[in-house]
Amino acid sequence: MEKSTNNQSTSQRILDIAERLVQTRGYNSFSYGDIAAELGVTKASLHYHFPSKGGLGHRLIERYEATLLAALADIDQGTNDPISKLRRYADLYATVLHNNRMCCCGVLSAEYGTLPPPMQEALRHYFDVNERWLAVVLDSGREAGRLNFEREPVEVARLLVSSLEGANMIAYSYGDPKRFERTAELLLEAFEPKT
Amino acid sequence: MEKSTNNQSTSQRILDIAERLVQTRGYNSFSYGDIAAELGVTKASLHYHFPSKGGLGHRLIERYEATLLAALADIDQGTNDPISKLRRYADLYATVLHNNRMCCCGVLSAEYGTLPPPMQEALRHYFDVNERWLAVVLDSGREAGRLNFEREPVEVARLLVSSLEGANMIAYSYGDPKRFERTAELLLEAFEPKT
DNA sequence: GTCTATAGGTGGATAGAC
């Protein structure tokens, strides 16, 4: 706010474009040139906002995680039913597909070996956050008798993240969001209490 | 066999190296230069065997699928128990991780939007093959009363492929094959008949 | 904050000698 009031705005627009490019092409398949062309500036200008591509990628993951946390808080505030929470969680992945994208962090996991260490760490942290939120929903839901599953909540949470990430990417390859939605529904109905 | 008897051998070695590079770095993050350096030849020599990178990538998927089909035939020949078949199928993904790699086609699915159309088609065909084999195992296993699940076998097969692919990539990011193995076990035990 | 200009490297691919 003090100086250059539109600095943040430009940075955000850069991140918006970069995010979409990662979600459709991957981290190693987009360039400063792609962003510059779309934003209508030169490549050099981008380096003012993000000196290195690795730094941009790192910020991208941090922002993606912050957006997720807000969405999870929204779910927690919107419903107390654990089944509804899981459905709305799966809907986050579905929405990405309807925007003709994949999950940013799912894509990055496939490129894990090529990412700079700070991005690798941020990526694992993103998955940890997903896992922890799901584990709480699962644990308390079962405690309340509204979810049915065996084994440790954390391990089931990992299964959910893995399944949804995998289904997200494969459905993208088929250009078919419905394919994801059916798979997610199949996955989640296993948690409904037996009547 | 007729002429240049070691032609196939060199091509295979190129494919071996390319395959490992895709499984660890992705299709867009390896170059002819990487292969040439490892094989001890020049980049130009590689173009004799594979004129274009897209052609190389296409052959890579075809060979990967052929290897899979052989592994599936081996499973079919080795056991009749559907649970054992599913476990051995999941073991294919685990073996990849123990070799410090991801599933080739899982990685490629994350780069789908950047692949030349022939590779996109071959990729979907690979997933189709997995799905079909699993659907047969699931359908006949349930018919024989040795598997327990509801819904269409094809849809359950898709869930299995998605979950295993996703778990494969995330476990790779954590450098932890055990993480995959626990998730796979959790996934498969849901299919055991209730005693 | 954005520009021009450029550095220094790597990408896939080709021509032609051997």
Next chain:
DNA sequence: GTCTATCCACCTATAGAC
């Protein structure tokens, strides 16, 4: 089949003017 040499496009990044 493999080599040298080369092309041209593209990459990330920096210097310095405006």
